[in-house]
Amino acid sequence: DAKTTQPNSMESNEEEPVHLPCNHSTISGTDYIHWYRQLPSQGPEYVIHGLTSNVNNRMASLAIAEDRKSSTLILHRATLRDAAVYYCILRLNTGGFKTIFGAGTRLFVKA
Amino acid sequence: EPEVTQTPSHQVTQMGQEVILRCVPISNHLYFYWYRQILGQKVEFLVSFYNNEISEKSEIFDDQFSVERPDGSNFTLKIRSTKLEDSAMYFCASDGIAKNIQYFGAGTRLSVL
Numbered sequence A: 001d002a003k004t005t006q007p008n009s010m011e012s013n014e015e016e017p018v019h020l021p022c023n024h025s026t027i028s029g030t031d032y033i034h035w036y037r038q039l040p041s042q043g044p045e046y047v048i049h050g051l052t053s054n055v056n057n058r059m060a061s062l063a064i065a066e067d068r069k070s071s072t073l074i075l076h077r078a079t080l081r082d083a084a085v086y087y088c089i090l091r092l093n094t095g096g097f098k099t100i101f102g103a104g105t106r107l108f109v110k111a
Numbered sequence B: 001e002p003e004v005t006q007t008p009s010h011q012v013t014q015m016g017q018e019v020i021l022r023c024v025p026i027s028n029h030l031y032f033y034w035y036r037q038i039l040g041q042k043v044e045f046l047v048s049f050y051n052n053e054i055s056e057k058s059e060i061f062d063d064q065f066s067v068e069r070p071d072g073s074n075f076t077l078k079i080r081s082t083k084l085e086d087s088a089m090y091f092c093a094s095d096g097i098a099k100n101i102q103y104f105g106a107g108t109r110l111s112v113l
Helices: none
Strands: A009-013 A018-023 A032-038 A045-050 A061-064 A070-075 A084-091 A105-110 B005-007 B010-013 B019-024 B031-037 B044-050 B053-057 B065-068 B075-079 B088-095 B108-112
Touching: A009 A018, A018 A032, A018 A084, A018 A105, A032 A061, A045 A061, A045 A070, A070 A084, B005 B088, B010 B019, B019 B031, B019 B088, B019 B108, B044 B065, B044 B075, B075 B088
Parallel strands: A009 A105, B010 B108
Antiparallel strands: A018 A070, A032 A045, A032 A084, A061 A070, A084 A105, B005 B019, B019 B075, B031 B044, B031 B088, B044 B053, B065 B075, B088 B108
């Protein structure tokens, strides 16, 4: 499985945007970039995914570099509820594949 | 929104006892998974299940573990003879064919004493 690299932790102020970076220099052409998050004492939760183009959904935006070797998850206005561990993961775009979790980025949100 | 349901939320057992963790995946999903997370560590893949058989398993998933889909809705993880190091959160997940999004349950906390 292709590897991703994320900072161990980041801090943000409430109501401000947060940009969570991820490097995936060995990404292959068929890998989709997925982001999951894990809130305290909960199971992982899907956030967003994309292949080449930037993506938006109700939770976040995903900005993908032109060479696809890096991506950034953008939370437009961080809330206290967004404090979680965020995982950047590479997956093929079909069901049936396990998710390989790294250590992720722990996001702290200050009031 | 559909969700994956896991029971019980917390299971306490004595070392050497058998436990069964239960999961109800999302109804039209076809792929099912178990993961575990030891306290303070990362989420680890255990096993995936499709078409009534194991499709992939990790080295953690040794002979003391088994999975079963006994009916059309439940998906279970059995640990035959629990060890202290089996204490962890166990997460069930499922996904469909078309959308590569895994949905996770809230987990079962297993405490082996």
